[in-house]
Amino acid sequence: MKNIEVISEGDAYSAVDLGSLNGWLDYSLVHPISKREIEGKVFLKEATKSTGTEISFNSIAPRSEVPYFHIHRKNEETYIILKGCGYFQVDEDCFSIKEGSVIRVSPQGKRGLTNTSDEIMTYIVIQSKENSLEEHTTADGERIPVEPKWR
Amino acid sequence: MKNIEVISEGDAYSAVDLGSLNGWLDYSLVHPISKREIEGKVFLKEATKSTGTEISFNSIAPRSEVPYFHIHRKNEETYIILKGCGYFQVDEDCFSIKEGSVIRVSPQGKRGLTNTSDEIMTYIVIQSKENSLEEHTTADGERIPVEPKWR
Numbered sequence: 051m052k053n054i055e056v057i058s059e060g061d062a063y064s065a066v067d068l069g070s071l072n073g074w075l076d077y078s079l080v081h082p083i084s085k086r087e088i089e090g091k092v093f094l095k096e097a098t099k100s101t102g103t104e105i106s107f108n109s110i111a112p113r114s115e116v117p118y119f120h121i122h123r124k125n126e127e128t129y130i131i132l133k134g135c136g137y138f139q140v141d142e143d144c145f146s147i148k149e150g151s152v153i154r155v156s157p158q159g160k161r162g163l164t165n166t167s168d169e170i171m172t173y174i175v176i177q178s179k180e181n182s183l184e185e186h187t188t189a190d191g192e193r194i195p196v197e198p199k200w201r
Numbered sequence: 202m203k204n205i206e207v208i209s210e211g212d213a214y215s216a217v218d219l220g221s222l223n224g225w226l227d228y229s230l231v232h233p234i235s236k237r238e239i240e241g242k243v244f245l246k247e248a249t250k251s252t253g254t255e256i257s258f259n260s261i262a263p264r265s266e267v268p269y270f271h272i273h274r275k276n277e278e279t280y281i282i283l284k285g286c287g288y289f290q291v292d293e294d295c296f297s298i299k300e301g302s303v304i305r306v307s308p309q310g311k312r313g314l315t316n317t318s319d320e321i322m323t324y325i326v327i328q329s330k331e332n333s334l335e336e337h338t339t340a341d342g343e344r345i346p347v348e349p350k351w352r
Binding site: 057058060061062063064065066067068069070071073081082083093094095097098099100101102103104105115118119120121122123124125126128130132136137138139140141142143144145146147148149150151152153154155156157158159160161162164166174176177178179180181182183184185186187188189190191192193194195196198199200 | 208209211212213214215216217218219220221222224232233234244245246248249250251252253254255256266269270271272273274275276277279281283287288289290291292293294295296297298299300301302303304305306307309310311312313315317325327328329330331332333334335336337338339340341342343344345346347349350351
């Protein structure tokens with residue numbers, strides 16, 4: 051099991067390194083309830099000290115599927131597919147997914163996915179509390195004059 | 202300017218296709234305040250009907266930088282670097298980033314980044330309201346028996 055490397059940390063940020071996309075299958079976690087080891091999955095909330103999201107990096111071995119469907123209680127999920135292709139199902143709808151597919155699922159949607167390709171499927175899942183966002187696009191941001199140190 | 206393609210949509214989900222990671226530079230948006238066109242950036246909240254996050258797909262041309270630093274009012278941001286390498290700066294700290302780097306920044310952190318590589322830098326930014334998450338890891342989920350339609 052690979053560990054997450056901390057790159058840098060300060061009062062206003064935490065930066066970590068997960069390594070190349072092809073190496074995500076080396077991560078695993080022990081499910082807190084079933085106590086089973088889940089391969090190819092790593093949660094980031096603790097490592098990055100995030101307070102608004104639980105982001106996970108995930109992978110599915112070639113020609114394999116996530117062996118269960120699930121729902122959520124409070125959290126919306128967004129899936130971002132980075133490699134591989136296959137199918138995603140929410141309730142009665144089943145559709146093709148591939149690199150660049152983004153799927154937002156409400157808490158109550160019964161969701162599952164499969165990788166039908168010969169490569170590892172890698173994808174990111176973002177959990178956030180449904181209806182929690184108040185400001186979006188650029189409305190919440192403000193430009194600040196800073197001289198970059200990299201110059 | 203490329204448009205986001207809707208793959209499938211239902212009561213509990215919205216699925217869209219952004220295309221291959223190398224094509225993100227073809228997206229652009231007009232900044233609502235400055236009215237300037239920002240190349241290589243696309244916001245997803247409207248397309249995916251998300252309610253807890255504003256996710257953007259972003260790209261920086263080879264040997265280029267985002268031409269401004271910024272802060273946020275209510276939202277935490279998490280940056281996920283998928284391609285390219287360079288530097289990320291928060292306040293006084295400047296550190297290297299590359300594929301697999303994940304940086305969580307508090308609203309008040311003054312942030313900027315640069316791509317020093319010869320390839321396009323592609324990265325995802327996730328905005329969520331600071332301190333909004335109540336349940337995380339697997340605690341918010343519940344497994345549900347479903348017979349996948351892809352079999």
